[in-house]
Amino acid sequence: MPLLHHLGRTLPLVAAPMAGGPSTPDLVLATARAGGLGFLAAGYRTPDDLAAQLAAVRPAGLPFGVNLFAPNPVPVPEDAYRAYAELLRPEARRHGVSLTPSPVNEDDDHWAAKIELLRADPVPVVSFTFGLPEPGVVAALRAAGSTVLQTVTSPAEARAAAEVGVEGLVVQATAAGGHSATLTPGRPLAGTPLPDLLAAVRRATPLPLIATGGLATPADVATALRAGAEAAAVGTVLLRTDESGASAPHRAALADPAFTGTVLTRAFTGRPARALRNRFTERYGQAAPLGYPALHHLTAPLRRAAAGAGDTDLIHLWAGTGHRQARAEPIAHTLTRLAADL
Incomplete structure (x- = not known):
């Protein structure tokens, strides 16, 4: 898992960025302590809010990432x-x-100010979703020392991301909870199963891949890695963990049989x-x-x-198709369980 190995990660697991509150600094740090990679979700935050979260995470000296919403207005x-x-x-x-x-x-979600913040105060990993950053932005972040990733939902998006210079791809299937990362939100989503999507993206580009979308069990994670991903990103399954910032009603709904x-x-x-x-x-x-x-x-x-x-x-109530697997427990327990079949 070269994308994570150079960061000293021992688990091929990523805590997917969940904007709006769930991805707390505590969740990011607990993921890192368990051997995975966590992401601060910069979406909907002001630059000052993001700077405060960076300040909360940095003293631990553990690797982490930041995810940004790249402008792609509809x-x-x-x-x-x-x-x-x-x-x-x-x-x-x-x-x-x-x-x-x-x-x-x-x-535009304070796009320019957040990019400037991450250029001036670099983080180990920066990822983008919703839109593609300009090649100059990618080059500047890489020059500052950040590994740059792009979330994609199709081979065509993967090729476009490769052209702007990113170093890896987060390949998202439609089973994912929360927003689709599609670059063309006005078009119907394809619904391709994640293993098939990974294979199609692999044929389109040699960039390393992280799989995401509906991964909620050890078997799901193992299947994604066998399909060509170097790591698996999980989100919904973490929403009920102790370190999650998800609201009490959201947590309860995930386990409520009425839904x-x-x-x-x-x-x-x-x-x-x-x-x-x-x-x-x-x-x-x-x-x-x-x-x-x-x-x-x-x-x-x-x-x-x-x-x-x-x-x-x-x-x-953002939730992926595997939401019933979300448990109220420390995130380290969830991540250890998800890696059981590797």
Whole structure:
């Protein structure tokens, strides 16, 4: 596992970056102490917030990564955006929040400032998702000493990532929880099983691969490595661990038999993401337009209020297809178990 071996990692396991709270510094450090590689999730954080998390992790002297949302906006037609806002307004009133459909927020998640922070204060690994960084950005980060990775969902994306100069690929199947990393969110996701996707990407590029998407058991991890991955990245299966920053309602829902499955939806953020099926996904999944990050900002106040009230009918309960395997235990126990068949 050259990608991880040069960092002194003894387990071919990565704690996938989970934006919005789950990927805490404690989770990153506990993963590193167990022999894996953890990632801080820079998405949705201000540069100051990211700097604070870096300061919390660095003193341990353990390797870690940072994941960034690379700009790849999906503009939303204003009439569709306003119609969706009106559709959601009764839900917002029930939770005492105000939706502000104007102006439409199409921000870039502080892209330039975060890149400058990581150039000035380098980290061992930087990964990108949602979009491709410019070749100059990749070159600058590599020159600063960072290993640069790109998350891809198809052979075509893998070839494009190789062309901008990244050193490795995180290959994501549609079974993954949370947002799809697809570079073309307006197109239907292929649904290729992870082993087949790894084989197809391997034919497209010789870059080293990390597998992710629905990996929740020792057999899943072993299969991914046999299919050509050097390591496996897991996310959903870590959400209930002691070090996770996932909310109490999210943790509980993952183990609640009332939630019978997952669904790909753009209802929460305007970008395809896999979540536990709930009333929000059922009622608004078909009505939601494509439009990221505009819909993310539109629904954020409602989702925060619902989380505070423990209303799992309205929360974005990100979860991969293996969510039933998530356990309430130290992350080291989870990672050790996942490596049992290697």
